[in-house]
Amino acid sequence: MSQVLHPIEQKLLKSLLEKQNLTPEDLCEKTQLSIDQVRRGIEWLKFKELVQVNESEKNFVALGKMGNEAFEKGLPERQLVNYLKSIDGFSCEMSQAKNQLKNEFSPAIANAKKNGWIEIHENRILLKGYHDTTPEERIIKLIASKNPMVSSVDEIGDKSTLDSLKKRPEILNFTFTKYTTVNLTEKGIETAKNISSDTVDVLVRAIDVEAPAPTVFAARAHPLQDVINEVREIFVGLGFTEIVGNQTQSSFWNFDALFTPQDHPAREMQDTFYLKGLHAKNIGTKNQISNVSQVHKKGWRYDWKLEESKRLVLRTHTTCVTIKELADNRPEEARIFSIGRVFRNEKVSYKHLVEFNQVEGVVVGKNVSLRDLMGLQREFYLKMGMKKIKFWPTFFPYTEPSLQSMVYNEKLGKWVELFGMGIFRPEVTIPLGIKNPVLAWGGGIERIAMLKFGLDDVRELYNNNLGWLRNVSKCQ
C-alpha cells in the first residue's frame, strides 16, 4: 500500500526538499508548526526511514543584559558621542558627562578614546569626530535582529570584534550547544517529491488503520472462578441455598458421621491429610457423638474411639459441612449446596491435585426419590450445556443407593465420568435425627473446567500462567 503520511510529516518533507540540513528550529520557522509538532514529526519520519537525523555541536551567541540595553540606547561610547553632539561646542566637563552616563561613564570614555572619537583636556571632554557605525554595533544589531533565536558564531564571522565584545561585561552570552539537523534520505526525497500539495491541509488525519495496535490486557477473574460462579448460579437458580464451612474439620464430621469406619482405608494417612498434633476440642453434642458411636459399633463391629474422631483433618469432601448443617438443624425439607476446597493426599500429577474445588447439593424431603436425584442431575448438566447423560451404579460409604453420572463430551467424543450421587444411608441420617430422605450429589469443578477450557492437565488451572490467564476467552 502507499504510505500514509500525517500532515505534519508532509510539511516537514516539503520543507526539507527545498533545503536540506535544517535544525528543528529552522523547520519551525519554515512550516509554522510548533517545536513539539516538528520534533514528533521528525521521530515518525525517522522511524519510516524517510529522514536522517544528525547530531552536531555549535557555539551560539545572544545578547546579554547590557547588550540589550546597548541595542536600545546605543553602546555607552555612542551615548557619549550623542551627548557631546547635543552640546554647543561639542565639549563638556567630566562631571557633566558622568552625571549623564552614570555607570556607563567609564566604558564610554575608554571606548570613545579607543575609537579616537574624543580628547580630554584639563577635565574637559572634547569631541574629535566619530564613525556612523562601529563593527561592534553592527554585530549587536545582527544578533538582535534574530532574537529570540540564537545566532551561530560561525554565521557572524568577524571573530576579532566578537572577541572584543566578549571582554565587555554582560553584552554577549555565549552558549555551547548540541543541535540536530535533519536530512532527507533517498527514500525521503522520493516520497517528498510525490506529495501533492492539496493533501497537506486535510482536517481529519488518516492513520495506518491496517497496522497492528499494541496489546493491552484486561484485568479479569480467574477462569476457574468463572466456572465456580457459573455452577453456583445454576444451583441458586434451581432453588438451592448456599452454606459454607471450615476446611479444617474433625474426623468426626468428615468420616464418623458419614458411617466411614475408623479403620477404613480412606482414613489412612496415605489418602487423608491430618494436621500434625492437632485435635478438635468440641466435635458435636453428646447425643450426636453417642448415637454415631453406637451405629459404628453395631454396623462395623469394632471398638469405636472418641480420640480418633477428634483428630483434625483437611476435609476430604464438602459433605462434612452438609451433614453438620443437617444434624444441627434437622430440617424436614431443604435444598442446600456448598462449594469449596477439599483435599486429598495424592501425588500431584496431570490427573490429581492435593487440593481442588468440590460442589455438593442436597435435597431433603418427605417424598423425594432416586428418580428426582437423577432429574436434578440432568437439569444441572443441561444448564451447563451438557445434553447426553447416563447413570451407572457405584459405591460410596455414606449413600445407598449410589449412582455415578456419565456425560458425553462432544469435543473429546467420549463419555466422561462426572458427579457422584446417592441417598444418605439410614446409618448416617437416623443417628443424627434426620427423618426424611436426603438426596446428595457432587463432584469436582476442576474436571468441568478442564472440559470447558480443553485442558488435559489439571495443574494448569493453578499454575497462574499469565500467558494463559490473560488470553483464554471468557465466554466458552
Next chain:
Amino acid sequence: MPVVTLYFDRITSILGKKISKEKIVSTLPFIGLDIEEETKNYVNVEYSPNRPDYSTDYGIASSLQGLLGIKTGMPKLKIKKGKDVIIVNPSMRKIRPFVTAIEAKNGKLDDETIQQIIVMQEDLHNGIGRRRKKTSIGIHDLDKISFPLTYTTTSKNHKFIPLESSQEMTIHEILEKDETGIKYGHLVKNSKKAPIILDSNGHTISFPPIINSEQTKISKNTKNILVEITAIEKNAAEDTLAVIANILQDAGFELFSIKISGANNSTPLLKPRSMVLDAELVNKILGIKISIPKMVSALRKSRLNAQARGKKIVCTIPRYRTDIFGPMDLVEEVALGYGIENFEPTIPESISVGQKNKITTTLDSISSVMIGLGYSEVMNLGLVSQRILYDYTKRDASKIISVSDSKSQEHNILRDAILPGLIDTLSRNIHEPYPQMLFETGTIFLKNNDEIKEEIHLACVSARNDVSFTEIKSVLQSFLKTTFGLECKTVTSSNSMFIEGRSADIFVNNKIGEIGEILPEISDNFKLRVPIAGFEIRLTGLY
C-alpha cells in the same frame, strides 16, 4: 481401587453361555464396575472394596449371570462335613485370637486361576483385611499337611522356610530381612511371641499375618486346598472365608468344613442371612411403582433369594455379601436388578428460592472492585511449601501448621498468608509482559493454643519498574472505600518482607493487615528483577 482382569474366553466359559464381548463390556458398569482398559482379549475393571466378591472373575461372572438372566437367585454354597481339626491355643487370645478355615478338594488349578487367586488374596488383605491387620489369608496345598493343626504362639527364634525362600529363617530374620516381613512386621511388634500354625508333625504351615511356609505353596499340580484365615475379629474372618469359599466352589472344587476348637473359636457355618424388605419403601425411595413379583425378580437378578409375604419380601442374602447392612441396601439391589437404565429422571417441584451465602456475595464484590482497579485474579493452593511461605520470604515460622505424611514436599504446610504465594506467582511469570498486577482472595489458617482458626484474606501485588508505596496505598484506600465505605490508616512498621521505611501496618480501628514495598533480597530469592509493592488484609470481620 483394586483392579481385576477379565479374559473374554475365560469369562464366557464361567458364564456358561455364549455372550458377545460388546454385551459383556456394556453390562459391566451396571453391576458397579468401572472399565479401566479394554483390549482384544481382556478388559480390566476397577471394583469398590465394599464388594470383596468381585475380587476374581468368578465373583464378577456370578453377578453378570444374574443381570443377563443366565442364572438368578442366590448361589448356594455346599459345604460337606469334614473330619479335620484346628486346635486353638489359649495363648492366642491376646495376640490374634481367631482362626477359621475350609478345605477345597478335587479341583484343578491352571495358571490363570492361580493368578486370579493371588490378586484376590492381596485385594482382600488390603480391603476387608485392613492391610492384614483385621484378617489375613493363607492358601495351602492340603496334601502337604497332616492334621490336626495347632494355632498357637511361638518364640521369635522359631525357624522355617518362608514362601519364595530356599532356606530356613527365624521369625526375627523374617521381620528384619524379608520384604513382606518388613512391610507388615508392625502388626506383631507389640508381642514377645509370634502367632504360628503348626501341623501334627510340627511343620510350620504359616506365620500369620506375615507369611506362609514354602512347603505348602500351591501350584498347577495342586488338587486339594486348605484356606485358613486368622483375624482379630471373628465375623470379618468368616466374611473373608465366605468370599473365598464361593470362588473356589465356582472354580470347581468341593468344599469340606474344618472343625475349629478352643479359646472362643468355633467351626464356621457361612450360613446366609434373612432380611425383610418393605415393598412400599422400595417404590418410595426409587420413585417408581412396580409390583412385588417384579421386585422379587429384580432381587433374584442381583443374585439374592426373595419370596413375597404379603406386602413384604423376605430376602436371603449369601454370607459373602458383606456390603448389605439393611433394607436400603436391598432397595439398591432392586434398582440394579430392575436396571438403572430403565429409570426415567423426574424433577421435584422447587419449594424454595435459592440464595448465595453472604461470604460469596461479599467476595464477588471484592473481586469486581479489584478488577476495576486493574488487578487480575489468580488462584493458589492453601497447602504450600515451607520454602515459599517462610524461607524465601523470611517470615516467622514459629506457628507453622504442617500436615502429616504429605506425598509432596511442595504441599505440606497450610498457608497463614496469601502474599508469599502471589510473589511466587510473579516469579513464575517473569517472561510475561509487565506491569503485572495480581490479587487473590482465599482462606488462611492460624494456630493459637493448639486450635485452628480460619480467616479469609485479600492480598495484591503490583510489579512494574516504577512501582511505589504510594501507588499501592492508593489501591488499598480505594479498595476499602469502594467496597466497604471504610477509611484506613497506615502506621510505620517493620516487616520481614518489606523495605524498612516503605513498610506499614494497616488499621481500620484494629490492625487488619500490612502494606509495603517488597525487599530486593526477597525478590532475589524468587529470581525476580522487578520492583514489587503489595498488601494483605484480613477480610473476616470487615463484612
